[in-house]
Amino acid sequence: MARTTLxxxxxxxxxxxxxxxxxxxxxxxxxxxxxxxxETAADDGVITxxxxxxxxxSGWRAANTKSIQDTLTAENGFDLKFSDAQQKQxxxxxxxxxxxxxxxxxxAFSPVVETGWDAVLQEAKTAGIxxxxxxxxxxxxxxxxxxxFIGSDFVKEGTTAGEWVVENFDGDGLKVVELQGTTxxxxxxxxxxxxxxxxxxxxxxxxxxxxxxxxxxxxxTVMEGFLNKHDDIDLVFAHNDDMGLGAIEAxxxxxMKPGEDIQIVTIDAVKDGMQALAxxxxxxxxxxxxxxxxxxAEIAKAVIAGEEVEKRIVVKDEAxxxxxxxxxxxxxxx
Ligand code: AHR
Numbered sequence: 001m002a003r004t005t006l007x008x009x010x011x012x013x014x015x016x017x018x019x020x021x022x023x024x025x026x027x028x029x030x031x032x033x034x035x036x037x038x039e040t041a042a043d044d045g046v047i048t049x050x051x052x053x054x055x056x057x058s059g060w061r062a063a064n065t066k067s068i069q070d071t072l073t074a075e076n077g078f079d080l081k082f083s084d085a086q087q088k089q090x091x092x093x094x095x096x097x098x099x100x101x102x103x104x105x106x107x108a109f110s111p112v113v114e115t116g117w118d119a120v121l122q123e124a125k126t127a128g129i130x131x132x133x134x135x136x137x138x139x140x141x142x143x144x145x146x147x148x149f150i151g152s153d154f155v156k157e158g159t160t161a162g163e164w165v166v167e168n169f170d171g172d173g174l175k176v177v178e179l180q181g182t183t184x185x186x187x188x189x190x191x192x193x194x195x196x197x198x199x200x201x202x203x204x205x206x207x208x209x210x211x212x213x214x215x216x217x218x219x220x221t222v223m224e225g226f227l228n229k230h231d232d233i234d235l236v237f238a239h240n241d242d243m244g245l246g247a248i249e250a251x252x253x254x255x256m257k258p259g260e261d262i263q264i265v266t267i268d269a270v271k272d273g274m275q276a277l278a279x280x281x282x283x284x285x286x287x288x289x290x291x292x293x294x295x296x297a298e299i300a301k302a303v304i305a306g307e308e309v310e311k312r313i314v315v316k317d318e319a320x321x322x323x324x325x326x327x328x329x330x331x332x333x334x
Contacts, residue, residue: 047304048079050099052109054136055087057182057214058242059270063334064110064135064290071293078297087182087213089113093120100127106300108132113184114139121145130303134292136186143311147303150295150313152288154187158194160286160319161237161265162204165195169263170202174234177226178209179219179247181239187288191239191267207233212243219246227254235263241273241285248281259283269320271332277325285325287317290334 049072053065065082072078081104085091089112099107100123107129111117117138124131125145133149165174178195181188188211196206208226212219219242226233227250236251238244244266248258258264258281266273269287276282295313302309320328 045077046074046079047077047106047300048081048102048104049106049108049300050081050095050102050104051083052092052095052099052107053082053084054092054110054112055085057087058216058240058268059272059334060240060242060268060288060290061214063270064292066334067291067293068134068296069293071297072300076297077301085112087112089116093117096120096124100124100129103127104129105304106130106132108134108296108300110135111138111186112136112182114186114189115184118142118145132296132299132303134296135290148299148309148311148313150292150299150315152315152317154190154288155194155197157187157267157286157288157317158191158196159198160194160317161191161267161284162195162198164284164286164319165204165235165237165265166199166202169204169235172203172234174204175207175230175232176204176235176237177223177230177233178206179212179222179236179238179243180209181211181214181243183211183213185214187267188239195237206237212238212246214240214242216242216246216249219243220249221246223247223250224253227251233262235265238264238266240288241266241268241270241276241282244282245272245276248276269318270334271329274320274325274329274332277320277322278329280322284319284321286319289315289317 051068072080083095092109092112096107107124118140121131131146133146135151137149180192207230210222212222219238236247238247244264247264251258251262256262264282265284266282267286267288269285273282273285277285299309
């Protein structure tokens, strides 16, 4: 369960009603025209919430989707309309416009990239539909375009990763390659910024950096390229576990031992990453907690009730070395 600065009402964790459809499509979205008899929350006590998810690019994303679908249930007072944007901003904008047309009570989304949202958010505001951001921020000068942003501090995650590297390797002339998340996304921008700030002033050096789009497959391909280009890589900093797991495959295929010949530091702490850490193939993981469903439900209910909500809700994250991963794994939720 996400640990936040909020005092949260306890929400029942019940099995998801099957509202999730694969692909760039909506589930339970219906195609009702605007004003087609939609009841508002005030009418029927049910909050119709349209959620546009980034995609299904990583283990983290799967856990995040499950948390939202398990929490925003009919039993908990929600009618969830869920769509998967397949990592494309145009799909998210289209989904948001559909939710506006349908007259949902609340729109929530995790923006695939930071910029380019003002126009569609203004349309939601004009239609009187409140918007809640989850996981990723938008880069906008107008913070009246959304009610609240619930998510981790990505800069801090990058800083924590960089501090561990400096603490363990400063003075060794460490050569780092970086697997960046999706270009233009908040976590890719912020984690890079935090990591670079933390290694500043040390002799740790980033010798190459490229996006692996937060996926295992692209992480592997980019790491293969790094290995062909450089014979002096000491450490991989991957912006998520999945890309780190892809790097492990590339390192092993090149006849080296991940975690020994090349150290690996990642962000997320999903089960597969934590298992690799426990197995000694990853050396350190900074957590990014994906269980945002309960906070989203609470904030959506408060917004509909006309209550004041916090503009920024920071989800607290931990960090794990091998021993901590071994201890945490048996009870790990995601
Ligand atoms: O926005 C959170 C990031 O998105 C996670 O770290 C990554 O795994 C996901 O794809």
